[in-house]
Amino acid sequence: MPVIDQLRDSLGWDVVLTDDADRDARSHDTWPVATVWAKLGRHPHRPDAVVRASSVEDVVTTLRIAAQTGTPVTAWGLGSSVTGQPLPVAGGIVLDLAGLVSEPVLDEIDRTVTVAAGVRGSDLESWLGERGLTLNHSPQSLGRSTVGGWIATRATGQFSSRYGGIEDLVVGYQVVLADGTVADLGQRPRAAMGPDLKQLFLGSEGTLGVVTRVTCKVFAHPEHRVVEAFTLPDVEAGLTAMRQISQCGLRPFLVRFYDRDEAAHAVPHEEISAPVLFLGHEGLTSVATAEHAAATAIVASLGGTSMGAAPVDAWLSRRYDFSTVENLLAEPGGYAETVEVANVWSRLAPMYAELKQTLAPLATEVLGHFSHVYDQGSSLYMILLGRADDDETALARLEEIWARAMKVVVAHDGEISHHHGGGLARQPWVRESLGTGYPVLQKLKDGLDPAGLLNPGKLGFGRR
Incomplete structure (x- = not known):
């Protein structure tokens, strides 16, 4: 491909990977459906090349070449998404940001820390812990996710009822747009100069830009x-x-x-x-x-x-142990799924009851818990554990779980995702979920990425 030659000329042969093993490794995240695909030897969403970025300049160069050649680009952190967010459904380039790391910069007076987007969450938390500080951001994937990935997926943690999600904990960040423009977004500490642009890319799943640097709040350990x-x-x-x-x-x-x-x-x-x-x-x-x-x-x-x-x-x-789900998925015919949704208090109990009833035939165990509490409502986490005769049947069961669960949540006017994001798992229901708000999102996409090159096939967007 000519684009691969351009990338290698600009970035170097060691940065641009085209071996089958490298491309296969970026064609599956930890979405249970993708895990079963891997067990079956299937790679339905495979990039043509992987660019291992180690600097903002690498990201800018990659996006500019992609824009010039009309090549899709999908950002990749550590591949820990459980909904298929980083899977390159249109092929093209996977922009691997795991090497975009830096030493944290701590501001003890303002209580912030700034790092490159590829820094692993647990590494940053450990670094802060040595200094008596904490992020108070504790997703179960803390050791498997990057700081930039938290922004892209609008992540939240197990202690969010007090400290909030990443939207409350991030102070600012740097993002590279589809045409290679670099923008720094944030407020000091609040501003009334138009909309809060910091919110724009939170949860955008790499469809509007690529996050390269993040500044977060830090806290002293509680007394x-x-x-x-x-x-x-x-x-x-x-x-x-x-x-x-x-x-x-x-x-x-x-x-x-x-x-x-x-x-x-x-x-x-x-x-x-x-x-x-x-x-x-x-x-x-x-x-x-x-x-x-x-x-x-x-x-x-x-x-x-x-x-x-x-x-x-x-x-x-x-609390960071994934083994129940992972061990079951490793068994022949084993399957497990986690579907997290949300609703207001007045609709939460009826939605939960219907989900339990609707999903019961699809698994041996259908478990439910409520967490991430707000004045107006709460998230709801449904966990399904089961065993089928073979992996093909398990794959069909997982697909049916998503179809039934999303139908129930939409019928109860709930949120189809609370913190795992849309990815591929929820792609068929994005427009219905956002309703009359979806055209606003589409206009943002059209303005920031008119060619539709950034992570096509997510958040209801397709490639133009």
Whole structure:
């Protein structure tokens, strides 16, 4: 391909990879559907070349050559997406940003840290931890995802009920547009000069630009932390407790409510026959203690019974463990899927009930938990575990899970994704989900990437 020759002339042969193994490695992320494709030896979304960028100049050069030749470009971090976001459905170039790393730059007065977009989340958290600081951004994929990937996917972490998602934690970032233009976006600390452009590329999945540098807030480690687990009579009581805790102004760092089926996994060494709530507060000792007392009083008023701190402490020690899903997917015919969605409080329980009923025939276990709490609602995480006769049947089962789940969520006017993003998994439902807001997104795409070269096939966009 002429574009490959241009890339090699400009970037070097060692930067532009075309071997089958290199291209195959970027044709599967950790989406269970893609994992089964790999087991079956299929590579339906394979790039023509991989560019391993190690500088902003590499990104600019790649995008300019792509624009001149009309070649699609799909950004790639560490391939940890679970929805097919970095898969190059139109071939072309995969722009691998894992080598775009730098030493963190810490501003202790403003409490920010700046790093290149390819830095691994756990590496940055460890670096900050040595200095008594933390990001307070804790996705389960912390050790498998990049800082730039958090921006592109609008990620959130397990403690977001107190600290917010990446949209709340990012101060600013640098992005390279489709034509190679470099833009720095952010506010100091807030501005009233037009819209907040920082929000524009959050969650854009590489369809509007490529993030190359990120500045995030950092926090001191909390003075005090208190955690506790409770059983509750039913799902309605648990959701009411979460809603009342949030709406009265309490901000626990941890709020996770498991239905009875998932509670058995959340508290694996005890006999559990009721839903379970994990609750935790942190900060100044006096404040955290008072908030926890107020929150636990709400839980008790709804029939909650304390199980002590041990179940939460055990979960905190294993919260980055993916092994249940990964081990099942590794079995012949094994399949597992996680579908995270969201809704307002008034529609959340009915949506959950219909999802449980609709998905029950498709898996051995259908588990549910609620987390990431807001004054107006919460996310809902459905986890499905099953075994089929063979991998072909498992693949069909996974596809059916997505079709049924998305249909239910749209019918309940919910959000079809809370934090995993759209990718390929949700591509058929993007326009229906966004409704009359979709033309606004399309106009942004038309203005920033008129040729449709950046990550085509995502967020409802196709290649022109």
